[in-house]
Amino acid sequence: MKNTINCLIVDDEPMAREILEGHLKKIESVVVVGSCKNAVEAFNMLSSQNIDLIFLDINMPEISGLSFAKSINKKIKVIFTTAYREYAIDGFDLRAVDYLLKPISFERLLQSISKYHHEHIVPRQSPQVNLNPEKSDFIFVRSERKMIKINFSDLDYIESLSDYLKLYTNNKVIVTRETISSIEAKLPKNDFLRVHRSYIVAINKIESFTQEFIEIKKKAIPISRTYKNDVKLRLDNV
Known part of the structure; x- marks a missing residue:
């Protein structure tokens, strides 16, 4: 079964493409x-190649990245790349996988690829296996040499600290040696939100936000610039 991602880069800046x-x-x-x-070259490429994902610059001459994204097959996913932060909301309105602000670091790019993989490849490869957290109400994590059950309804937020995580629940804090990206992939996407490279929050536990x-239970959890647009989009539509 197909497990590679065929990508197309569209950007009018040679250095950015390189x-x-x-x-x-x-x-x-x-x-x-x-x-x-440019978009014209990209149109020709789409007609002759099987493309899964496009890294698409927004501010291009003649045909903008936003206009191009509206015109292509919805099965082809888009990650927008641009130097202009103000275009982010427009990008997410088009259901983009992600929005990358130039200059793009390798670490940030990996996050976008991981997000695409979890949303579009893993479900496609294993539809017969009921591992979808949307259909369950708990997970198990390893802590203190045993597997501990955590109900999603009890989970307030998750904090990443170096090489371990703290999971804050209604009545206790559970420490586990797991990455925040791996735990994020196990959580129901409708109920939890990544707001920082070090924090995931339960949406229904949010008491206020700026x-x-x-703020959750008097704890002020920072929203990083990387996730700010995604957070705004999600919370504005709750």
Whole structure:
């Protein structure tokens, strides 16, 4: 079964295309099928190649990335790349997988690929296996040499500290040696929200929020710039 991601890069800046392609070639599951300097070239590439994911610059001459994204097959997913933060909301309105602000770091790019993988490849590969947290109401995590059951309804927020996590529940704090990305993939996407590289929160436990912080049980949890647009989009539509 197909487990690679066929990618197309569309950006009018040669250096931006070169940097992004260099990053992507380091990721084993990614195949860079082509690199285009404008939407016209990209249209021609889509007609002859099987593309899963497009890294698409927004501010391009003649045809903008936003206009191009509206015109393509909805099965082809888009990660927007741009130097202009103000376009982010428009990008997410088009159901983009992610929005990357230039200059794009390899670490941030990996987060986007991981997000695409969990949303579009894993469900496609294993539909017969009931591992979808949306259909369960708990998970198990390893702590103190045993597996501990955590009900999603009891979980307030998760904090990443170096090489371990703290899971804050209604009545206790559970410490586990697991990455925040791996635990995020196990949580129901409708109920939990990544707000920072070090924090995931339960949406129904949020008591108040600003552009910079979310408050849960008198704990001020920071919202990082990386996740700010996604947080705003989710909370504005709750």
